[in-house]
Amino acid sequence: MESTKSVMEPVAWIFQMLTGLVMILLVTLHFYVTHMTSHEALKYAEVASRVAQPEFKALYAALLLVVSFHAFNGLRAILLDTTAGMRKKGAVSALTMLAFLLAFIYGLYLLFSI
Amino acid sequence: MVRFKIRRYDGKKSYWQSFEVPARRGMTVLEALYYIKENYDSSLAFRASCRMGICGSCAMKINDKPRLACETQVLTLGNTVKVEPLDNFKVIKDLITEFDGFFEKHKAVKPYLIRKDDNYAEPKELLQSPEELNEYYVFTLCIKCGACYSVCPAAATLDECLGPAAMTAAYRFCADSRDEGQKERYEIASSSNGVWRCHLAMECSEVCPKNVEPAKAVQLLRRKTAFSILKSLLRW
Numbered sequence: 001m002e003s004t005k006s007v008m009e010p011v012a013w014i015f016q017m018l019t020g021l022v023m024i025l026l027v028t029l030h031f032y033v034t035h036m037t038s039h040e041a042l043k044y045a046e047v048a049s050r051v052a053q054p055e056f057k058a059l060y061a062a063l064l065l066v067v068s069f070h071a072f073n074g075l076r077a078i079l080l081d082t083t084a085g086m087r088k089k090g091a092v093s094a095l096t097m098l099a100f101l102l103a104f105i106y107g108l109y110l111l112f113s114i
Numbered sequence: 115m116v117r118f119k120i121r122r123y124d125g126k127k128s129y130w131q132s133f134e135v136p137a138r139r140g141m142t143v144l145e146a147l148y149y150i151k152e153n154y155d156s157s158l159a160f161r162a163s164c165r166m167g168i169c170g171s172c173a174m175k176i177n178d179k180p181r182l183a184c185e186t187q188v189l190t191l192g193n194t195v196k197v198e199p200l201d202n203f204k205v206i207k208d209l210i211t212e213f214d215g216f217f218e219k220h221k222a223v224k225p226y227l228i229r230k231d232d233n234y235a236e237p238k239e240l241l242q243s244p245e246e247l248n249e250y251y252v253f254t255l256c257i258k259c260g261a262c263y264s265v266c267p268a269a270a271t272l273d274e275c276l277g278p279a280a281m282t283a284a285y286r287f288c289a290d291s292r293d294e295g296q297k298e299r300y301e302i303a304s305s306s307n308g309v310w311r312c313h314l315a316m317e318c319s320e321v322c323p324k325n326v327e328p329a330k331a332v333q334l335l336r337r338k339t340a341f342s343i344l345k346s347l348l349r350w
Contacts, residue, residue: 006304006305006306006310007343007347009304009305009306009308009310010304010310010339010340010343010344011343011344011347012310013310013336013340014340014344077310080272080306080310080311081267081268081271081272081311081313082271082272083271083272083273083274086272086274086306086307089306
């Protein structure tokens with residue numbers, strides 16, 4: 001029976017919960033801005049001008065961070081739920097965290113290149 | 115007459131076999147299995163011991179739900195009763211499953227009081243208030259029947275997953291005011307095969323014949339384990 005203490009698991013679990021909670025706030029705000037403020041809110045020009053504002057840039061950067069972490073950490077947990085995934089535990093954790101970083105960095109690049 | 119459809123396994127192949135049983139009021143599935151064994155097929159294999167819901171030996175899947183055969187009355191199940199071995203366990207013969215791995219996992223969480231002042235030469239009384247007892251009492255009722263493990267989705271996909279029963283036992287002792295082995299058990303529970311694999315499907319609590327609520331124990335253990343590891347990381 002494997003019984004080695006894992007430090008990554010509790011930290012990942014706590015961050016999964018925290019990012020989930022932050023997502024509730026940020027996604028609600030995102031939907032409010034895009035669907036409740038004006039009928040034109042989803043037009044390209046509107047989106048471009050909104051995203052150009054520093055406060056929205058910060059909001060979307062934060063949303064990108066929590067969503068990409070939550071998604072790839074969730075994927076990591078799903079893969080580790082299988083015997084095959086658990087056999088390659090280190091590789092699964094490394095690849096999913098790398099995918100999270102790549103998604104976040106690429107998203108930031110797109111966000112700040114507008 | 116009630117038709118019993120039993121999933122048999124002879125070590126090589128698995129097949130269904132039906133038997134007609136004259137059911138009477140109050141008759142349990144276990145009694146019906148004994149009736150089949152005594153009157154139709156003496157090779158039918160199943161585990162049973164206490165016949166009163168205490169030992170947990172006769173847990174099996176009855177009409178698609180894990181139950182204790184000794185506590186399930188035939189007439190509450192309709193005209194056809196489907197009996198199968200528990201899921202997530204290797205079948206040895208007919209309704210008998212391999213429990214070695216399950217008990218290994220149970221042993222792995224150190225399900226006993228750990229004390230720094232263990233002195234068998236001069237044993238001392240360990241006092242506990244009713245409130246302290248209530249903190250963990252419900253979790254002491256586990257009879258290790260394996261019903262929770264058989265429905266756990268994490269145990270279904272991951273062979274080494276500790277499973278609800280072992281984690282409930284771990285929490286039962288961690289929550290005991292007389293115990294001093296929490297740190298050891300948190301380390302075991304925090305392994306990759308431990309509490310992190312639970313996705314709160316809550317099926318374990320749904321099927322537990324003793325209403326132990328393993329899902330609750332796992333969540334409480336997860337919270338305690340996470341904070342214990344964080345505390346040790348932050349040297350708090």
